[in-house]
Amino acid sequence: xALAILRMIQPPGRIDGGEVxxxxxxxxxxxxxxxxxxxxxxxxxxxQGSMNALNPVMRIKDQIIDALRxxxxxxxxxxxxxxxxxxxxxxxxxxxxxxxxxxELSGGMKQRACIAIAISLRPRVIVAxxxxxxxxxxxxxxxxxxxxRVQKDLGASVILVGHDMGLMAQFVDRLGIMYAxxxxxxxxxxxxxxxxxxxxxxxxxxxxxSLEQKGTFNGIPGLIPLLRDLPPGxxxxxxxxxxxxxxxxxxxxxxxxxxxxxxxxxxx
Amino acid sequence: xxxxxxxxxxxxxxxxxxxxRTSTLALDDFSLAxxxxxxxxxxxxxxxxSGKTTLARLLLGLTSPTxxxxxxxxxxxxxxSRADWHAFRRDVQVIFQDPYGVYNPFYRIDHVxxxxxxxxxxxxxxxxxxxxIDNVLRAVGLRPExxxxxxAHQLSGGQRQRIMVARALLLRPRVILAxxxxxxxxxxxxxxxxxxxxxxxxxxxxxxxxxxxDLATAYQISNTIVVLYRGxxxxxxxxxxxxxxxxxxxxxLLLSSIPLASPERTWMIEPSAPVATMEIIDHGCKFAxxxxxxxxxxxxAAPSLFQTDRDRAVACYLYRGAPTVTGDHx
Numbered sequence: 001x002a003l004a005i006l007r008m009i010q011p012p013g014r015i016d017g018g019e020v021x022x023x024x025x026x027x028x029x030x031x032x033x034x035x036x037x038x039x040x041x042x043x044x045x046x047x048q049g050s051m052n053a054l055n056p057v058m059r060i061k062d063q064i065i066d067a068l069r070x071x072x073x074x075x076x077x078x079x080x081x082x083x084x085x086x087x088x089x090x091x092x093x094x095x096x097x098x099x100x101x102x103x104e105l106s107g108g109m110k111q112r113a114c115i116a117i118a119i120s121l122r123p124r125v126i127v128a129x130x131x132x133x134x135x136x137x138x139x140x141x142x143x144x145x146x147x148x149r150v151q152k153d154l155g156a157s158v159i160l161v162g163h164d165m166g167l168m169a170q171f172v173d174r175l176g177i178m179y180a181x182x183x184x185x186x187x188x189x190x191x192x193x194x195x196x197x198x199x200x201x202x203x204x205x206x207x208x209x210s211l212e213q214k215g216t217f218n219g220i221p222g223l224i225p226l227l228r229d230l231p232p233g234x235x236x237x238x239x240x241x242x243x244x245x246x247x248x249x250x251x252x253x254x255x256x257x258x259x260x261x262x263x264x265x266x267x268x
Numbered sequence: 269x270x271x272x273x274x275x276x277x278x279x280x281x282x283x284x285x286x287x288x289r290t291s292t293l294a295l296d297d298f299s300l301a302x303x304x305x306x307x308x309x310x311x312x313x314x315x316x317x318s319g320k321t322t323l324a325r326l327l328l329g330l331t332s333p334t335x336x337x338x339x340x341x342x343x344x345x346x347x348x349s350r351a352d353w354h355a356f357r358r359d360v361q362v363i364f365q366d367p368y369g370v371y372n373p374f375y376r377i378d379h380v381x382x383x384x385x386x387x388x389x390x391x392x393x394x395x396x397x398x399x400x401i402d403n404v405l406r407a408v409g410l411r412p413e414x415x416x417x418x419x420a421h422q423l424s425g426g427q428r429q430r431i432m433v434a435r436a437l438l439l440r441p442r443v444i445l446a447x448x449x450x451x452x453x454x455x456x457x458x459x460x461x462x463x464x465x466x467x468x469x470x471x472x473x474x475x476x477x478x479x480x481x482d483l484a485t486a487y488q489i490s491n492t493i494v495v496l497y498r499g500x501x502x503x504x505x506x507x508x509x510x511x512x513x514x515x516x517x518x519x520x521l522l523l524s525s526i527p528l529a530s531p532e533r534t535w536m537i538e539p540s541a542p543v544a545t546m547e548i549i550d551h552g553c554k555f556a557x558x559x560x561x562x563x564x565x566x567x568x569a570a571p572s573l574f575q576t577d578r579d580r581a582v583a584c585y586l587y588r589g590a591p592t593v594t595g596d597h598x
Contacts, residue, residue: 137527169529
């Protein structure tokens with residue numbers, strides 16, 4: 001989904017239909033050159049596993065400048081160096097980092113360098129695809145705080161993609177839950193935890209090991225269906241303890257069940 | 269108390285290459301004893317680079333300590349007889365992190381179950397072998413008829429990891445070492461695998477060493493927890509005490525960094541801890557560079573373990589008033 005928003009799906013995958021609208025413009029209808037200009041400038045990606053996202057034989061400074069140059073930002077050398085320093089500082093890195101190669105940095109520093117590149121053109125939307133999945137919890141917290149701060153400074157929106165419900169609970173405002181390629185619930189994050197609309201959401205939350213009480217987590221029985229071989233009706237019905245006859249035949253659609261609360265379940 | 273598996277002041281140093289004079293202290297003076305009479309679940313928690321995997325490899329005899337000893341039933345792994353080594357290889361089993369890498373893609377998964385039976389002579393007939401395989405597969409919640417005869421790529425990560433648990437069970441071991449067994453498994457299946465570890469401990473009397481970076485699962489399944497920081501034990505003891513009332517500043521930092529999956533926000537409120545410095549500390553406390561309560565004495569000599577409760581010890585000068593733990597803790 002993160003890649004589809006940026007129109008970066010690789011063949012043989014392709015986008016079959018629908019729209020991705022940013023400020024009223026459908027990104028899917030843009031030409032290749034136009035979408036190149038939109039990426040980074042208006043919508044940027046913080047990739048999963050920053051260690052593989054940076055060029056190992058380029059200094060951090062040059063990788064930031066590369067992006068600026070590609071988007072035809074003309075600056076003097078001095079202005080450029082100042083901009084690099086400013087960007088690194090805004091993600092909590094010292095200006096010496098500019099001269100370093102990726103292998104000289106720790107995982108958390110590399111991930112911050114990626115954030116610096118992502119915000120270099122002040123985008124409106126930042127797509128962060130599991131930005132901290134390779135980091136330790138202590139470093140994860142620092143990186144997420146950095147992301148929260150630049151998000152506020154830029155006034156940008158962040159789409160955080162991930163599987164860590166704890167991270168979602170602590171970071172996002174609205175949360176969408178996906179199952180078998182579809183959104184099955186979208187609600188303000190507090191409501192997801194207190195009054196969720198979908199049985200899968202509730203089971204997912206119940207499957208999380210808690211640090212407060214012992215013995216309070218349960219797995220979800222059954223297996224995730226294959227995307228090319230989905231069960232008829234609701235894709236979750238074989239694993240759902242609340243399934244009724246209707247679930248076996250009719251696929252529920254995502255609809256607004258309460259103000260700002262969307263669910264795809266026949267029971268709500 | 270009969271001690272099964274024991275690490276006694278185990279230290280493991282990795283030297284750099286021929287031209288590289290630096291060396292890495294992966295594990296520093298680590299001691300731990302697994303009691304044979306009271307089967308327990310011990311969790312070893314730490315960030316990446318804390319020495320978790322080095323510890324697992326040492327306890328399995330896959331690598332030898334630079335200093336100190338690893339003992340099984342009082343015999344040192346490196347010098348024990350062939351017969352003892354054979355028995356050790358059966359009694360101490362391992363479940364590795366990656367349920368993808370452990371399978372040979374050209375063999376059917378039956379291979380990982382029939383090989384140990386042949387190697388240790390666990391069955392006298394094909395029928396007997398098949399019966400014990402069916403047994404252990406059912407014990408981990410798999411249906412033998414749907415599992416056997418398949419290739420690894422036809423099974424999900426959760427199924428593969430459960431086969432690894434079944435393989436360990438097949439040998440009726442005394443100790444199972446589980447190195448991040450659920451970190452590569454889908455969240456909904458984690459609970460099932462952890463529950464089978466707990467059942468093995470409770471019903472079959474197998475001691476489990478659960479190595480992980482995830483404090484929440486460690487809290488859920490273990491009785492005793494060991495917190496490692498850069499190869500050193502910083503806090504060890506009863507899991508309720510360590511998780512609910514952490515004493516070492518590192519344990520406190522680790523616990524406060526965990527994003528809790530609850531509707532209440534606990535994050536982003538207090539300012540973040542100082543950024544990790546890359547400062548190499550040869551002597552003194554390894555956490556001194558990041559510690560909010562650091563004092564001059566912390567940089568002079570490394571603190572020893574102080575026994576702050578009956579069931580807990582902490583390696584921090586903040587608790588220097590408590591008695592020092594002498595000899596081997598627990």
